[in-house]
Amino acid sequence: MEPIISIQGLGKTYAGGFTALNNVDLQIKRGEIFALLGPNGAGKTTLISIVCGIVNASHGKVTVNGYDIQRNYRKARNEIGLVPQEISTDAFETVWAAVKFSRGLFGKAPNPAYLEKILRQLSLWEKKDNKIITLSGGMKRRLMIAKALSHEPNVLFLDEPTAGVDVELRQDMWEMVRGLQDSGVTIILTTHYIEEAEEMADRVGVINHGELVLVEEKNILMQKMGEKELSLNLPEPLQKIPDALADLPLSLSGDGSQLVYRFDVKSEDTGIAEFLRRLNAVNIEFRDLHTRESSLEEIFVNLVNGARREREELLSKETQE
Numbered sequence: 327m328e329p330i331i332s333i334q335g336l337g338k339t340y341a342g343g344f345t346a347l348n349n350v351d352l353q354i355k356r357g358e359i360f361a362l363l364g365p366n367g368a369g370k371t372t373l374i375s376i377v378c379g380i381v382n383a384s385h386g387k388v389t390v391n392g393y394d395i396q397r398n399y400r401k402a403r404n405e406i407g408l409v410p411q412e413i414s415t416d417a418f419e420t421v422w423a424a425v426k427f428s429r430g431l432f433g434k435a436p437n438p439a440y441l442e443k444i445l446r447q448l449s450l451w452e453k454k455d456n457k458i459i460t461l462s463g464g465m466k467r468r469l470m471i472a473k474a475l476s477h478e479p480n481v482l483f484l485d486e487p488t489a490g491v492d493v494e495l496r497q498d499m500w501e502m503v504r505g506l507q508d509s510g511v512t513i514i515l516t517t518h519y520i521e522e523a524e525e526m527a528d529r530v531g532v533i534n535h536g537e538l539v540l541v542e543e544k545n546i547l548m549q550k551m552g553e554k555e556l557s558l559n560l561p562e563p564l565q566k567i568p569d570a571l572a573d574l575p576l577s578l579s580g581d582g583s584q585l586v587y588r589f590d591v592k593s594e595d596t597g598i599a600e601f602l603r604r605l606n607a608v609n610i611e612f613r614d615l616h617t618r619e620s621s622l623e624e625i626f627v628n629l630v631n632g633a634r635r636e637r638e639e640l641l642s643k644e645t646q647e
C-alpha cells in the first residue's frame with residue numbers, strides 16, 4: 327500500500343545558517359501510530375512544521391496522501407490535522423463554535439453530525455455549549471484535538487500530546503488516540519516520554535541533530551536492541567564474583583545478595599544453561615531468579631549516546647588530520 331506520507335531528502339537550513347534537518351527520508355504507513363522521539367532541539371517540530379506547510383523546506387520532497395505539499399498545498403493541508411503543543415483558543419467561545427469555526431477555515435461544508443461524532447468520541451459532547459474558559463486542562467487538550475479533526479483529516483499530528491499532564495489523564499489520552507486509530511486516522515506524535523512511545527507506537531523514529539538515526543517497528547526495536555538481565559537472589563551473599571566466573575558478563579549488587587547475568591536477546595545462544603552449570607560447579611546456590619528486559623528508554627539513551635560518540639570520534643579524527 328502507498329504510504330500516506332512520503333518524505334524524501336528533506337533538509338532545512340534556517341536563515342541564520344543553522345541546519346535543523348539533514349536529508350531526512352521517511353515513509354508513514356496508512357493507519358499506523360508513529361512516534362518521533364528525539365532530545366530537545368533535535369528537529370521534530372521543524373519536520374512536522376514542514377509537512378504541515380508552516381515552514382518551508384530548503385530541499386526535498388513531501389507528499390501527503392499523494393499531494394505534493396508545495397505544488398498542491400491546499401489539498402495536502404486538507405489531509406492533515408495538527409494539534410500544537412500550546413493550547414490556543416478563544417476563551418470566551420463555546421466548544422461548539424470553536425470546532426465549527428475550525429472546520430470552516432478549511433472551506434468544508436457544515437456537517438453537524440460529524441462534529442457531534444468527534445465531540446462524543448472525545449467526551450466533550452456534554453460540554454458543547456460551555457465556554458472554553460470553563461473547561462479543565464484535560465478538556466482543553468481534547469478540544470484542541472477536536473478542532474484538529476474538525477475538517478476530517480486522514481492524518482493527525484500530535485506535538486507532545488501529554489506534556490505536563492498527570493498520569494491518569496495521560497492514560498485517558500492514550501486510550502483516546504487508540505480510538506482515533508481504530509476509526510482510521512494515521513497518527514504521528516512527538517514525545518519526550520519514551521514510555522508513551524513504548525505504550526502507543528507501532529513504529530518509532532529517532533531523530534538527533536536533524537538526522538533520522540533510526541526507524542523501526544517498536545517491537546522489533548525492543549527485541550533487537552534490548553538486553554535482558556537474569557537476576558539470581560543468593561541466600562548467602564558473595565564478597566566478590568568468584569574468579570572461576572570472571573569471564574562471564576556478571577555483576578554483583580552492592581550487598582552481594584544479587585548476581586546479575588546480562589545476555590543479548592538477539593543472540594541464538596543466551597549462554598544461560600552454561601552459566602547455571604558453572605554456578606553449580608562453584609557451589610553457588612540461589613533462592614529464586616527473574617528476568618528483566620531493557621526498556622525503550624535505555625535503548626534510546628544508548629542510541630543517542632552512541633551517535634554522539636561516533637560524531638565526537640569523527641570530529642577528533644578530522645582535527646587531527
Ligand SMILES: Nc1ncnc2c1ncn2[C@@H]1O[C@H](COP(=O)(O)OP(=O)(O)OP(=O)(O)O)[C@@H](O)[C@H]1O
Pocket residue numbers: 340341342344345346364365366367368369370371372373
Ligand atoms: N526559526 C528558526 N530559526 C533558527 N533556528 C531555528 C528556528 N526554529 C528552530 N530552530 C533551531 O532548529 C533546531 C531544531 O528545532 P526544533 O524546534 O525542530 O526541535 P525539536 O526537536 O522540536 O525540539 P523540542 O523537543 O525542544 O521541541 C533547534 O536547534 C532550534 O534552535
